[in-house]
Every structure is written in structure tokens, then in C-alpha cells.
Amino acid sequence: GAGVSQSPSNKVTEKGKDVELRCDPISGHTALYWYRQSLGQGLEFLIYFQGNSAPDKSGLPSDRFSAERTGGSVSTLTIQRTQQEDSAVYLCASSLARNQPQHFGDGTRLSIL
Amino acid sequence: GENVEQHPSTLSVQEGDSAVIKCTYSDSASNYFPWYKQELGKRPQLIIDIRSNVGEKKDQRIAVTLNKTAKHFSLHITETQPEDSAVYFCAAILNAGGTSYGKLTFGQGTILTVHP
Numbered sequence: 001g002a003g004v005s006q007s008p009s010n011k012v013t014e015k016g017k018d019v020e021l022r023c024d025p026i027s028g029h030t031a032l033y034w035y036r037q038s039l040g041q042g043l044e045f046l047i048y049f050q051g052n053s054a055p056d057k058s059g060l061p062s063d064r065f066s067a068e069r070t071g072g073s074v075s076t077l078t079i080q081r082t083q084q085e086d087s088a089v090y091l092c093a094s095s096l097a098r099n100q101p102q103h104f105g106d107g108t109r110l111s112i113l
Numbered sequence: 114g115e116n117v118e119q120h121p122s123t124l125s126v127q128e129g130d131s132a133v134i135k136c137t138y139s140d141s142a143s144n145y146f147p148w149y150k151q152e153l154g155k156r157p158q159l160i161i162d163i164r165s166n167v168g169e170k171k172d173q174r175i176a177v178t179l180n181k182t183a184k185h186f187s188l189h190i191t192e193t194q195p196e197d198s199a200v201y202f203c204a205a206i207l208n209a210g211g212t213s214y215g216k217l218t219f220g221q222g223t224i225l226t227v228h229p
Contacts, residue, residue, distance in 0.1 A: 031215050043219040050215060098215035099145055099206055104156040
């Protein structure tokens, strides 16, 4: 079946603009995660959705970052008033349930000019 | 909070040799430990994982061992091949108070180079 799908694959925008990143999880997966990977670095947790529970937002770096998950499926990560330090690859993952293996999408490479 | 340390940061081996990457974690309540392989410009791919009720798990040339007492786990790759060259990440999921949380805390990665 289809894996985790993310769009766009690349996004270049000017500092101060808002961006929206999209994630389509694997069908049937109840848990969805966003991570960020800066150049040559490890993966940093941002936010996690599990079913209808309140999301775990503990990894969001500032109030410019927000995410939602509609209908328990597709998720969007929004970054407002982008800064150059927001440049990174934003990775989405999904799993059948929490504490189950997580499978990643190809990510969105975000570049802030 | 949960912390995962990974060593070495780079590892260079000859084809056919074994490679070992080690990770330590800070919270004894962690209960799930996956390993991911990431090739340049590609997504992280889950290659093997282990849970805290198991000491070792093998899948062909790859094995993972877990020492709960010492709070460390290791990835072992035998008979390495050039296509094993990639960045490898370890990770852990915290289990606090019996409630499993989903988020992964990652190590900083190991760049493995296998020379033909």
C-alpha cells in the first residue's frame, strides 16, 4: 500500500511569509508525528497526534508553529512569519498506534531566503 | 527529559567487516528502541527495533542488543557491503508511569562508510 506522503517536496519562501506543509499518513494509522531535521543533524520532535486525544505539542519551538489533523487523517504543519532558522527538512511519520513502529515520508525541504 | 547519546559519529570499515554503533539513554522507563537508516536525501527507513522485554533481536545481517541495566543498546551489522553506507540513527520512546508516549527521541547519528 501507499506510504506516508508529504507535499510539497521542496518549498522556497521569503523570510516573514507563512508556509503550510501537508502530510498524508498511511491508511489506518492512528498516530501521526512531525519531526524536523536540520542540515547534518538528527531528528527533532515537533508534535504528535494520537486518535482523538489532545496533541502533544511539547516539541514546537515557538508559537509561530502550529499543526492540525483533520478527520483523523491528513495533517498540516503551519509556520507563520518564517525565519531563516526555520530552514530544515520537515518529516512526517505515522504508526498504527502509539508505541508502534513509525514510518516516515520523504519530507519537505524548506528554505527561507 | 529523555536523552539519547550515540557513538561513534563516524565509522569507516572495509567491506566484509562488522560494524557496531552504540547508544545510551537516560530514562530507565524507555521501552522501545528502533534503528533507522537514512541515505543521502532520502527518508529515514526503519531497519530493526527492539522492546524492553527482549535482550537481542536479529534480522539477517543486522542485530540489535539491549542492556536495560546499563541503559544502552547497540546495532550490529555483519558482513558489511558498500550499500550499507548511510547515516544510522538510534531512537527511544519514553514510557513514564506506565503510559507509553509516542514521540521518538533520536541520537545524533552515525555516518557509516563501507569501503569496497
